[in-house]
Amino acid sequence: MTIKIAPSILAGDYAHMGETVKKLQDNGADYVHCDVMDGNFVPPITFGAQMIEHIRPYTSLPLDCHLMVLDPVSRVEDFVRAGADIITVHAEACKDGLLGALKHIKSFGIKAGAVVNPETSEEALFSAAEIADMLLIMSVHPGWGGQKFITESLGKIERLRNYCVKIGRPGLDIEVDGGVTADNAASVRAAGANVIVAGSAVFRSANMRATIEALRGE
Numbered sequence: 289m290t291i292k293i294a295p296s297i298l299a300g301d302y303a304h305m306g307e308t309v310k311k312l313q314d315n316g317a318d319y320v321h322c323d324v325m326d327g328n329f330v331p332p333i334t335f336g337a338q339m340i341e342h343i344r345p346y347t348s349l350p351l352d353c354h355l356m357v358l359d360p361v362s363r364v365e366d367f368v369r370a371g372a373d374i375i376t377v378h379a380e381a382c383k384d385g386l387l388g389a390l391k392h393i394k395s396f397g398i399k400a401g402a403v404v405n406p407e408t409s410e411e412a413l414f415s416a417a418e419i420a421d422m423l424l425i426m427s428v429h430p431g432w433g434g435q436k437f438i439t440e441s442l443g444k445i446e447r448l449r450n451y452c453v454k455i456g457r458p459g460l461d462i463e464v465d466g467g468v469t470a471d472n473a474a475s476v477r478a479a480g481a482n483v484i485v486a487g488s489a490v491f492r493s494a495n496m497r498a499t500i501e502a503l504r505g506e
Contacts, residue, residue, distance in 0.1 A: 289459060291504045292483045294319035294352050296465070297343075298334060298433045299487030305339065306346040312490075315497040319352040319374070321465070321485045324367075326357035329381050330431035337366040344371035354403065354465065356430050357381065361389050368396040376401030376424050376463075379412045386416050394419070401463070405430060410444040410451075417452055417460060422483065427476075428466030433487045437467030442479045449480025470502035477505055 295317050300308040309320050327333040350373035360377040367375055375393045382389040393400035402416035403424035413423045427441035452460045463483035464476050484503050493499035
């Protein structure tokens, strides 16, 4: 299974974000992970669709937009227009149901993802596995970068991968977000994740390309 690295610009330089995403592309990233926080679903506020629109011209990489917001369905069209390639929404935030939210995203011709917080069982994603393009396990509590990886996430990833195999979608992308470093990435990959989000590990490294390659297992 192809391993993809999605550095999170949450740890990037907000004053030079265009150059930041270009640097990710130049150093071998596969996606640009965009953590959108509204100050309600999680306490911090980061950025919205306008940031996505502004960084879009600086990279041809897919923009992987993770909406940590209340009522994400109401925001989808703004992010589609801004240039998002993948929009991932939280099961905990979809007031009218996760499947309806995913279908709404896919109606715009882009990829749809579903995510659960550490407190939520991976089973909440089982119904989404039928139609989603990506499933995301949060391995830290959403809202802040630089947190330590929650080791119990490995079991959730493994059970989710096994379920995908069971329903005939063995190659479905499973993303993991939070606390992944070159030291624990092998365990994350072994559990069944193939899309790895890393913020601090990439942006604080002395050699961004080498770190991305290490996360990929090269």
